[in-house]
Amino acid sequence: xxxxxxxxxxxxxxxxxxxxxxxxxxxxxxxxxxxxxxxxxxxxxxxxxxxxxxxxxxxxxxxxxxxxxxxxxxxxxxxxxxxxxxxxxxxxxxxxxxxxxxxxxxxxxxxxxxxxxxxxxxxxxxxxxxxxxxxxxxxxxxxxxxxxxxxxxxxxxxxxxxxxxxxxxxxxxxxxxxxxxxxxxxxxxxxxxxxxxxxxxxxxxxxxxxxxxxxxxxxxxxxxxxxxxxxxxxxxxxxxxxxxxxxxxxxxxxxxxxxxxxxxxxxxxxxxxxxxxxxxxxxxxxxxxxxxxxxxxxxxxxxxxxxxxxxxxxxxxxxxxxxxxxxxxxxxxxxxxxxxxxxx
Numbered sequence: 001x002x003x004x005x006x007x008x009x010x011x012x013x014x015x016x017x018x019x020x021x022x023x024x025x026x027x028x029x030x031x032x033x034x035x036x037x038x039x040x041x042x043x044x045x046x047x048x049x050x051x052x053x054x055x056x057x058x059x060x061x062x063x064x065x066x067x068x069x070x071x072x073x074x075x076x077x078x079x080x081x082x083x084x085x086x087x088x089x090x091x092x093x094x095x096x097x098x099x100x101x102x103x104x105x106x107x108x109x110x111x112x113x114x115x116x117x118x119x120x121x122x123x124x125x126x127x128x129x130x131x132x133x134x135x136x137x138x139x140x141x142x143x144x145x146x147x148x149x150x151x152x153x154x155x156x157x158x159x160x161x162x163x164x165x166x167x168x169x170x171x172x173x174x175x176x177x178x179x180x181x182x183x184x185x186x187x188x189x190x191x192x193x194x195x196x197x198x199x200x201x202x203x204x205x206x207x208x209x210x211x212x213x214x215x216x217x218x219x220x221x222x223x224x225x226x227x228x229x230x231x232x233x234x235x236x237x238x239x240x241x242x243x244x245x246x247x248x249x250x251x252x253x254x255x256x257x258x259x260x261x262x263x264x265x266x267x268x269x270x271x272x273x274x275x276x277x278x279x280x281x282x283x284x285x286x287x288x289x290x291x292x293x294x295x296x297x298x299x300x301x302x303x304x305x306x307x308x309x310x311x312x313x314x315x316x317x318x319x320x321x322x323x324x325x326x327x328x329x330x331x332x333x334x335x336x337x338x339x340x341x342x343x344x
Contacts, residue, residue, distance in 0.1 A: 010103055
């Protein structure tokens with residue numbers, strides 16, 4: 001059970017209610033009226049808990065679980081413990097995510113403005129907005145309905161937030177137009193100057209950064225991530241994109257729809273991600289690249305060239321996955337031969 005000091009559980013919900021919400025077929029013991037009071041991992045779940053199995057590595061735990069109902073793929077259902085009610089689906093983890101949202105829905109913001117908040121008279125604040133202590137909202141900013149802005153956040157002049165946006169503590173946003181249902185976590189920096197300089201024999205000459213940051217709907221921006229505004233063209237983050245903590249997105253970068261960028265990724269200026277690109281942690285991209293639709297870039301890869309749609313790359317510099325594994329195998333064989341030769 002989640003710590004009730006921090007999380008409030010809803011429900012209970014019947015198995016039938018859960019199945020309808022996640023689009024699953026009831027099987028096993030098939031008790032559709034059974035009430036589920038919480039969600040829990042397989043190893044700690046009780047008879048009143050809903051759990052899930054997604055990875056076959058945990059089959060042994062699945063066979064021993066005490067969970068009252070379990071979300072599972074049909075292919076693994078045969079290993080279920082006796083008496084368990086099963087919820088069969090092709091994507092158990094996705095289905096569990098929807099179920100967990102039922103039990104732990106996001107709390108709406110508490111409307112109101114803290115006395116210490118500073119809001120310019122020309123700013124527009126929508127209905128049902130919660131504004132925390134020491135928040136600063138600049139001139140002509142527009143805050144949509146039901147937004148929540150946590151303590152010490154700064155919303156710059158003329159920034160636009162759509163409806164149901166949440167801005168974490170100590171975040172700062174300037175030169176940005178942001179869609180609805182966006183989550184901006186603590187410490188995020190959006191809209192600051194891009195790193196733009198012209199070379200000069202004496203010292204680099206700063207180039208004014210005259211663009212914006214445009215963020216679509218349903219985007220998440222993880223804690224302490226930075227997104228620079230464009231130099232002239234805008235920096236763009238497409239709808240549905242998920243950005244982890246400590247990611248750096250430079251000026252003029254264009255991220256498509258539904259992309260995933262894991263922690264500590266760095267994207268240099270004017271690089272373009274097409275839709276549904278997935279990037280592992282600590283990968284880096286040089287500037288002015290195009291990363292094709294659906295490409296997958298492995299963790300710690302260094303990407304120096306354009307990437308074809310659907311390609312899978314690993315390594316630094318990054319190689320197509322088959323070439324990468326071939327080269328690594330070749331290097332290992334060379335190392336083994338050298339070791340034998342040294343023994344002589």
